[in-house]
Amino acid sequence: MKKIIRLIVGVILAGVFLWLIFRHLSLDEIKEAFSEANLSWIGLAVIVFFIGYACRIERWRLMLIQNNPALQWRQCAGPLMASVAANNVLPFRAGDVLRAFGFNRRLGINAATSFTTLFVERLLDLLMVVSFLGLALAYFGMESSAFIGVGAGFLLAAGAAILFLLLFPAFFKPFAYWLGRTISSFLPGLGKKMNDEFHKVFTALEHTSSGHTMPRLVLWSVLAWLAEGFVFWLTAMSLPSVANHLAAWLALPVGTLATVIPGTPGYVGTFDYFTAKAMTSLGNPAAASTAYAFLLHAVLWLPPTIAGGVYLLVNPIKKQEKTKALSP
Template sequence: MSAGKLFKLMLGVGLAVFFLWLVVRQISLADLKTAFAAADPVWIGVALVAFFVGYACRIERWLLMLQRDNPSLGWHHCAGPLMASVAANNVLPFRAGDLVRAFGFNRRLGIGASTAIVTLFAERLLDLLMVLLFLGGALACFGTDLTRLAGVGSAVPIAAAAGILGLLLSPRLFAAPARALARALTRVAPGPGQKIQAEIDKALTTLEHFSAGHTMPRLIAWSFLAWLAEGCVFWCAGLALPALSAPLGGWLALPVGTLATLIPSTPGYIGTFDYFTARAMTELGNPAAAATAYALLVHILLWLPATLAGGIYLILNPTRPSPEAETC
């Protein structure tokens, strides 16, 4: 392991421990146990159904991207590899699941590594768009802002989402200024600038590819349905815990907890996700112990089913690196 990767790993572990300490320092384990004991299994079951509906939408979205290169692909071809990559990200450091999806299943899917990589980039933009939209919507509906958490109000995520939406629908409008910025960076720092310019060219080409015809509106629609279903996971988890006074806060916890995963942490985002998810719930008046129990319950609902499903698929279908990976 390189020194850089070791530093990132230690930083992630340190931040995870720090945020876990923040989570548990002000709650009683007895209160936490009481909140869990009262959980309604019916609502937990509904949350699990919503979880799998959300991933079904994500699989359909990825299939729509891949069918441009391999029209013979079906939903069942893409389901296993996508869940396997999520499972790998949940248990391995450095987002190893992204490498699994980029190189591990290309022969099986009949696609090139470049296609798999650009779909990952498009997914990141689509997911960020949805998280920002849900954040802005939640802040507007609850009449609050995140000044105490992140220093922004509802207008900031909505404006950022509008910018991303414009980029997704009309990437050519952003091509000239983006490439001009890359050329300016190249003059200042030739090495990094050339790499950034290459990445910008690749990203713009990818977005132009997906924005042709009706593909991008369909990708946005599937992304919205996926995140709506995930929001239902957060909401139903709140309904499952009677100790929560405001279970609708799950619609705020969804984007806040998701954005917290951008902070360096351990695989599975232990600590960072839990702290900010609980904070979002307490901001809306929920008791601290119940909010903590809620954060842990949501984390389990999001982590365990995906890890089990993807892990089983990996065991039964070991990955075979593509030629591109073997030459890296």
């Protein structure tokens, strides 16, 4: 029931944000901006998109080889793209569930390792998004963000804190458990829940912070997000009506952060509204910014959905794989 309510809320919010986008614009203005799109720039953006995902696949492989050292990049590529495709078309983050439990047998890993990688990926991506937003605000002189109410300094400090946690989780572990015990003394239920979550967090981080693994994961994350930033920028370059192409580097973290808002599969409405808002905040016309947001959304949505869908059609998950994935 909670999931159904969340989906209904997401659909309503998507409708609200789409209404906010179109309430002062005509479809003719957006069509005109679309009609000027340069397909060469868009094609280049798609190529760079796949380069970025190649980096994400290598990052995932580095986490998985601690469980299966023989695992190769090509074995990880299909399952990761399939999970992205599933998230793009199915509700309730079905792609994450698919990646955590659906491919373990063919990858030669256990469910615990697969689930752990999802958590570490979220932290790495949060580090990148927060850092990119802080750098963008600093570069454009937007010390007080119109989107989340904090400035560049705070965001960069938060990014540094996340990076320190990723590299040195043992430093935070005693304090975290002390906090859990302290809260348990007057709120036993909350304290136990916090300690359980802390255990999951530090188990995951200790799994990936040993040796040189985490610095390599951070490096591949930087490369992946730089590639995604260039996808945003190249898409902006494809539209002559977009005056300030560099605004795409602000749209990258703002649009990405908008995806945490409950919404539909593929983040219809939420991603588009905040991406367009980031573009207009740096002087781009509203119609051009809206056309950019929708065109960018297609560039980010269509390639992984097709690639992941084809992989699942050619390599469907068999019944025995499902059985093993659901077994303890």
